[in-house]
Amino acid sequence: MKTAVVTGASSGIGAATARRLAAEGFKVFCAARRSDRIEQLAEEIGGVAVTCDILDDADVARLAETVGGHVDVLVNNAGGALGLEPVVNAELELWDRMFQTNVIGTARVTKALFPALKEARGIIVFVTSTAADAGYEGGAGYCGAKAAERSMVESMRLELFDTDVRITEICPGMVATEEFSLTRFGGDQERAEKVYDGVPDPLTADDIADTIHFMVTRPHHVNLDRITIRPRAQAAQHKVYRG
Structure with missing residues (x-):
């Protein structure tokens, strides 16, 4: 049985990806900070819950020990956005947290499981x-933070060109999940809902999970370097149809 590790598996894209990979026969290690959620998910899909804060060296070392010496798929999903203030009003503590999770934490997991x-x-x-x-x-x-994470992807692909490990990236546009925007706006439900106000059929977590499954099941000689995925209503990052 092939094995997969999904970080940030407690909700949204991570949870959907864990479910999809498990449905396709993978043994999935569900990694996240919220133990109750990943334990419930792991029980549902026949996976393994690993409580893990990707900012903590000991947690990540325990994750690597738990999954063992053979991992077919790593989905680096843990991360997220915090705040939407202009630079001159920036809450730099939030910037630091975003960089730590999206970049440093992702690098920590990647290094440990490589x-x-x-x-x-x-x-x-x-x-x-x-x-x-x-x-x-x-x-x-x-x-x-996300541009820095992309730089890590691009550098790794060059650094590992002579190995058998494939390095891929999926770049979602507007995905309506239960927590992403709510977390970004500090629990402000009304503000979070306005992000998708009037947008017909934004992407769902299942759409991203479906594409991730496609990526990881291509023949070994096929590397999908980067997939950008948006809802039809989002023509570009700055141009969105709202009915």
Whole structure:
């Protein structure tokens, strides 16, 4: 049985990806900070829950020990956005947290699991964002963090060109999940809902999970370097139809 590790598996894209991979026969290690959620998810899908804060060296070391020496798929999904203030009003503590989770934490997990991925001739999927493409008003901190994560992807692909580990990236646009915008706006439900106000059929977490499954099940000689995925209503990062 092939194995997959999904970080940030307690909700949204991470939980949907864990469910999809498990449905396709993978043994899924569900990693996240919220133990109750991943334990429930792991029980549902026949996976393994691993409580893990990707900012904590000991937690990540325990994750690597738990999954063992053979990992076919790593989905680096943990991360997220915080705040939407212009640079001159930036809450730099939030910027630091975004960089720590999206970049440093992701690098920590990748480094810890790489020997097991190399042993398995595995594949890494980095869940970045269309925010990595360019800046937008209020997005400097998040765009910068995701651009840095993309730089890690691009560097790794060059550094590992002579190994059997595939390095891939999926860049979602507008995905309506239960927590992403709510977390970004500090629990402000009304403000979170306005992000998708009038947008017909934004993407769902299942749409992203479906595409991640497609990416990791291509023949080994096929590397999907980067997939940008948006709802039809989002023609570009700055141009969205609202009915």
